Amino acid sequence: MKKVLIAVALAYIGFFLILPLVxxxxxxxxxxxxxxxxxxSDPNAVAAIRLTLLTAAIAVPLNMVFGIAxxxxxxxxxxxxxxxxxxxxxxxxxxxxxxxxxxxxxxxxAQGALGPWLKEHNIQVxxxxxxxxxxxxFVTFPxxxxxxxxxxxxxxxxxxxxxxxxxADGWKTFWHVTLPNIKWxxxxxxxxxxxxxxxxxxxxxxxSGHIRGLTNTLPLHIEILYNEYQFxxxxxxxxxxxxxxxxxxxxxxxxxxxxxxxxxxxxxGARA
Amino acid sequence: MSIEVKGxxxxxxxxxxxxxxxxxxxxxxxxxxxxxxxxxKTTLLRIIAGLETADEGQVFFAGEDIQQKKAKDRRVGxxxxxxxxxxxxxxxxxxxxxxxxxPKSIRPTEEQIKDKVNELLRLIQLDWVGKRxxxxxxxxxxxxxxxxxxxxVEPRVLLLDExxxxxxxxxxxxxxxxxxRFHDQLHITSLFVTHDQEEALEVADKIVVMxxxxxxxxxxxxxxxxxxxxxxxxxxxxxxxxxxxxxxxxKRANIYTRPHQLEITHQPKDENSIPAVVEHVNxxxxxxxxxxxSQDGDLIHAEITQGEFKALDLRxxxxxxxxxxxxxYYDFDI
Numbered sequence: 082m083k084k085v086l087i088a089v090a091l092a093y094i095g096f097f098l099i100l101p102l103v104x105x106x107x108x109x110x111x112x113x114x115x116x117x118x119x120x121x122s123d124p125n126a127v128a129a130i131r132l133t134l135l136t137a138a139i140a141v142p143l144n145m146v147f148g149i150a151x152x153x154x155x156x157x158x159x160x161x162x163x164x165x166x167x168x169x170x171x172x173x174x175x176x177x178x179x180x181x182x183x184x185x186x187x188x189x190x191a192q193g194a195l196g197p198w199l200k201e202h203n204i205q206v207x208x209x210x211x212x213x214x215x216x217x218x219f220v221t222f223p224x225x226x227x228x229x230x231x232x233x234x235x236x237x238x239x240x241x242x243x244x245x246x247x248x249a250d251g252w253k254t255f256w257h258v259t260l261p262n263i264k265w266x267x268x269x270x271x272x273x274x275x276x277x278x279x280x281x282x283x284x285x286x287x288x289s290g291h292i293r294g295l296t297n298t299l300p301l302h303i304e305i306l307y308n309e310y311q312f313x314x315x316x317x318x319x320x321x322x323x324x325x326x327x328x329x330x331x332x333x334x335x336x337x338x339x340x341x342x343x344x345x346x347x348x349x350g351a352r353a
Numbered sequence: 354m355s356i357e358v359k360g361x362x363x364x365x366x367x368x369x370x371x372x373x374x375x376x377x378x379x380x381x382x383x384x385x386x387x388x389x390x391x392x393x394k395t396t397l398l399r400i401i402a403g404l405e406t407a408d409e410g411q412v413f414f415a416g417e418d419i420q421q422k423k424a425k426d427r428r429v430g431x432x433x434x435x436x437x438x439x440x441x442x443x444x445x446x447x448x449x450x451x452x453x454x455x456p457k458s459i460r461p462t463e464e465q466i467k468d469k470v471n472e473l474l475r476l477i478q479l480d481w482v483g484k485r486x487x488x489x490x491x492x493x494x495x496x497x498x499x500x501x502x503x504x505x506v507e508p509r510v511l512l513l514d515e516x517x518x519x520x521x522x523x524x525x526x527x528x529x530x531x532x533x534r535f536h537d538q539l540h541i542t543s544l545f546v547t548h549d550q551e552e553a554l555e556v557a558d559k560i561v562v563m564x565x566x567x568x569x570x571x572x573x574x575x576x577x578x579x580x581x582x583x584x585x586x587x588x589x590x591x592x593x594x595x596x597x598x599x600x601x602x603x604k605r606a607n608i609y610t611r612p613h614q615l616e617i618t619h620q621p622k623d624e625n626s627i628p629a630v631v632e633h634v635n636x637x638x639x640x641x642x643x644x645x646x647s648q649d650g651d652l653i654h655a656e657i658t659q660g661e662f663k664a665l666d667l668r669x670x671x672x673x674x675x676x677x678x679x680x681x682y683y684d685f686d687i
Binding site: 239240242243244245246247248249250253257258261262 | 402403404423424425426427428429430431433435437438439440441442450451454455499502503505506
């Protein structure tokens with residue numbers, strides 16, 4: 082029975098996960114390494130990669146800072162509307178990314194709430210990097226919070242309170258007590274956040290306007306290449322994202338491993 | 354340094370945790386805040402530490418109103434029930450924490466910190482654990498580390514919240530005797546919260562019995578045990594027997610006695626002796642515990658010495674008489 086179950090699971094994973102991955106890399110490389118690397122030297126590809134990196138470089142740190150702040154508030158304080166805040170933070174996960182993108186179109190578009198004001202001041206948000214970054218922040222916001230809240234909740238307030246009675250101010254307490262206690266969970270959340278930020282398609286697609294060399298992120302660039310039957314280039318770029326996914330997976334496993342050891346130590350300690 | 358609280362009231366939602374509390378702790382005293390859970394004792398301790406703010410009232414340290422001071426500026430040593438050691442720091446770093454976070458101008462040098470921590474580790478008789486991490490230590494060791502950490506910053510008062518609450522019975526006993534000796538050495542004004550009357554009676558100079566956000570009685574262990582101010586204190590400080598509706602000086606009263614205040618005889622001593630049947634005998638211990646059932650059907654718990662027990666030759670289901678040597682409490686309000 083056990084063997085059958087394992088075989089079924091393996092076959093399933095092989096078909097749905099491993100096979101596509103193999104196809105991505107084999108298609109990307111089937112015309113040789115030269116063509117593969119040439120795909121990245123195309124100016125539009127370079128622009129897409131740069132925009133993707135820029136987006137992640139802004140969205141991830143912001144979500145990290147605000148994620149810590151929100152998790153801290155939720156896990157360590159009691160206030161009215163706490164559950165509402167938790168629900169709101171989860172919203173990006175339950176809403177289709179396309180809708181998330183549309184929200185920004187409705188806000189910043191020419192006919193949108195802020196559209197006329199923005200136009201008056203000559204600020205371009207929609208169909209430009211700002212909207213792409215905003216949409217990415219929105220979609221990836223829950224990643225950090227969802228990792229941190231359970232950790233912070235189980236750890237409670239006592240260590241922070243102990244630090245306060247020992248004369249540490251809030252900032253020192255955060256740096257020396259809270260942050261070291263949540264570092265693995267935070268890293269885990271940041272990795273997931275980064276993977277999602279670089280791979281996001283739906284929300285970004287709605288607000289980007291698909292202007293080549295200007296507002297295409299890597300996923301959007303791949304779609305365009307694919308639609309133009311440039312399979313090798315499309316899959317070469319896709320292999321970058323696939324590679325990112327593999328690296329994420331590896332780091333994630335490593336953190337889980339470290340985290341489990343630390344968790345076991347702490348829990349083992351709590352029992353004694 | 355003395356601690357004084359005046360008119361402290363704290364309300365959580367519609368629950369009155371503390372109701373107009375006045376309390377003074379003299380310099381160098383070791384005082385137990387004793388009460389059942391929900392009596393407000395931990396809340397009071399946390400208000401004194403500055404970890405909680407009172408809705409009304411004031412807290413004074415050595416006569417100085419410190420209500421506006423934050424926890425970090427009050428210079429209290431606080432020991433938590435679950436130790437609250439910093440889990441990612443070694444024992445050494447835990448104890449050094451309070452010294453290292455001091456503002457640069459008054460921070461001791463790393464050399465001085467090292468000396469201080471080692472001195473504290475010797476004081477708590479754990480000088481070999483400096484490099485270990487909290488999770489590698491037993492509960493009793495961890496609580497001693499927590500105490501050393503609190504003492505490192507030379508606090509003006511020491512506040513302990515159920516310090517032995519998460520320890521095994523054996524370790525608990527050892528540690529509370531240790532705390533008593535420790536306090537006799539250092540004489541730091543200390544306040545500790547407990548729900549265990551035995552612990553309070555054994556360790557404290559004075560006991561403050563709390564119930565439902567109020568102080569029921571403050572006194573020495575002897576006073577609170579032998580002369581309880583009311584029925585709550587009487588019941589909370591140890592087991593007690595009730596004898597309903599006896600006549601005392603022409604007035605009717607319910608009489609309360611501690612188990613050791615009863616005498617068991619085979620013949621009635623006087624007209625007040627109560628006929629009873631032996632239900633259960635437990636001779637394992639310093640005293641012999643005997644459960645009896647009176648003629649009226651009341652259960653009576655008696656404790657007599659091993660010598661008395663031998664002389665009596667009690668049999669299960671045997672008929673005996675119970676008389677009162679002393680009475681702890683008269684309740685005329687019946």
